[in-house]
Amino acid sequence: MEDHRKVLAETFDIIQEYIDSLNNPAQKVNEFMLPEALKSRFDFELRANGTPYNALLDFIRQYLHLSVKTGSKQYLNQLFGGLNLPALLGEFITSLSNTSMYTYEVAPVATLMEMEIVRKMNSFTRFTHGDGTFLTGGSNTNLVAMITARNHLFPEGKEKGMAHLPTLTAFVSERSHFSFTKAANAIGLGTQNLKKVAVDNHGKICSRALTEAIEASLNRGEVPFFIGATCGTTEMGAFDNLAELVPVARRYNMWLHADGSWGGSAIMSPNWRHLFNGIEQCDSFSWNPHKLMNIPLICSVLLVKDASVLREALSSDDTSYIYHNDDSSQYDLGPKSLQCGKRVDSLKLWLAWKYFGDEGYVARINHLFALAQYATSVIEQHPRLELMCPTQTLNVNFRYVPASGDEADKFNHKIRQSLVESGKSMVNYCHLPNGLSIRLILLNPDLEKSDIDRFFRNYLTEAKMIEEKSVTKV
Ligand SMILES: Cc1ncc(COP(=O)(O)O)c(C=O)c1O
Structure with a gap:
């Protein structure tokens, strides 16, 4: 094997050059190429014979050259980007130490970091008896919020499934993110039972239209169970008025989720905290540090107001091969996750x-x-x-x-x-x-x-x- 020190040193030189280039105004954001042109430019084929490190380093150079420079200051395209050095270091170390977050035993430091981040985030939401879990993206935080809501309000749904429940309906604004539609599909709600409510000309959900939609659903014999508000819509950056939605959710005994995947991190700023008025009375909140906190993808957190609901909704009992009853098992994060293997996304955020x-x-x-x-x-x-x-x-x-x-x-x-x-x-x-x-x-x-x-x-x-x-x- 070639000397790993030499390979690492050369790789770090490439990384250093790449980071320097992001600040160079002459550096293009992307090398635009349609797929056929790219296929002819880059040797994608995997073959029977292997390749030495010096060739791999060339592939790394080419990969960086031909990829979109999302750390460039002219990358203004999507809801992630920028270069966050402490977080990047965390990303390297996460892969280096390669472990899974399910048990404290295999991820002791990362587990306590994740718990500290959730505690810290909940100091902003003011979920004083809250909890949370890291998930694989904002879409999945919305999905898990919906599953948690369903299993909390209809505990029999977890074991018996949707067939044993009345027809449930969920409500979001017509400007909410498409992940709610995917969630409605994934949990078996049916996309038709996700009701899209009208917005005002700022793109905020109209609470009157919401109430009317809920009433119409009740009149059809359905059971409205979930409201998904948005804190920062994908297109217009609008914040639904949470304080107006709280009484609606309470009146109809519905779960109120706030999707702060995009705008959620602004809750940290006293100047913008008013956008979140009412958050402390929501049941759950999506917060995506891989967007406004510039953490490398993926880094997403679902926070819940009631600490018991995640475990109640997501744990399963056929896990004795992995979750053992020992001194540290109450620290195992796996039981309140849908996943088995769970990447360490806490270290990069914690470092940043x-x-x-x-x-x-x-x-x-x-x-x-x-x-x-x-x-x-x-x-x-x-x-x-x-x-x-x-x-x-x-x-x-x-x-x-x-x-x-x-x-x-x-x-x-x-x-x-x-x-x-x-x-x-x-x-x-x-x-x-x-x-x-x-x-x-x-x-x-x-x-x-x-x-x-x-x-x-x-x-x-x-x-x-x-x-x-x-x-x-x-
Ligand atoms: C408001 C909102 N919610 C959810 C998501 C989905 O987040 P992710 O891309 O991390 O799945 C996005 C993505 O842009 C979003 O803007």
Whole structure:
């Protein structure tokens, strides 16, 4: 075997170069390539014969070169990104120490770290008798919230299944994340029994429409059991008014879940805590540090107000080969998880939180909110840019208004595509009631105003080029 020290040193050189390149303005965000071109560029085939380390290092270089640089300051595309060094170190060490979180015995330090993080997070939700568990993504936190709700309200559902329950219905806003639809499918609720409730023009669920939908469901003989509110919608960054939803959930004896997968981390900031008014009376809360806390994917937590519900809903009794009754077994996290093997996602978050402290994270989050306002002002002051909805949090939705009277949806789609292909900036789009909207996401705390300016310069340059091309064609 080749000297592992040499291999590691070379790998760390590659990593170092990659991290340096993220701050280089000439560095492209991506090397745009359609699948056929990429297949011919990269040797994907796995063969009978092996490959030495020096060739593997080349593959690593190529992989990094051809992958999207989500740590780049022009990556404004999705709800994750940025480079969080302490968390990255945690990610390396997690793989190095390679263990599973199910028992304290095989993951003693990581178990206590996970417990400390859950305690810390619950100091923000004010779930004073709460608990929580790490899960594999925001979608799965919503799924497990729904399972927990069902098994808590209808304990016979766990053993006997949905066939022994009345027709249950769940309620989310029409702007909620699609993971609720997947959850409705996965737990056997049926996607038709997930009711999508109208929102106001800020994208927040209308509590009156919710009450009407619940009443209509009751009139059909169904049993409404779950309300999924959103703290930070995927497209508009809207926060449902939890304080308004709490009395609705109580009146109908329903579980109230708040999906803070995207916006949840803002709960740490005293400036934005008001967005979460009522959270302490919700039954569960999704919080995804791999989004607004810039922890490398995956890092997601489901918090619950009542500490007993996770174990009650998720444990199984055929586990004696793994869970033994010994001195540390009350620390085993596996029984309150749906998984058997469970990756250590706590170390990277714990290291980052230890490094930045609450104060560091609050400053990062406040900075991003201020940048969202800055980006909004750039749009408002530009004669050819138009806001597509009011900026409420960290999603800035806008579009370019073409001079020629071209259809704005198609035109902005073209600009966005051409920008992505150029590798200069990466931004995504969504469909709002008033049309296709470019959704600028502010989540990389290393961003400065100059990066925002650069993004708009890039966007406007593409727009101009496309406009000029269409004039020449005519
Ligand atoms: C509001 C909301 N909930 C849930 C999710 C799903 O999170 P994940 O991608 O971690 O599964 C997202 C993802 O963007 C989201 O925006």
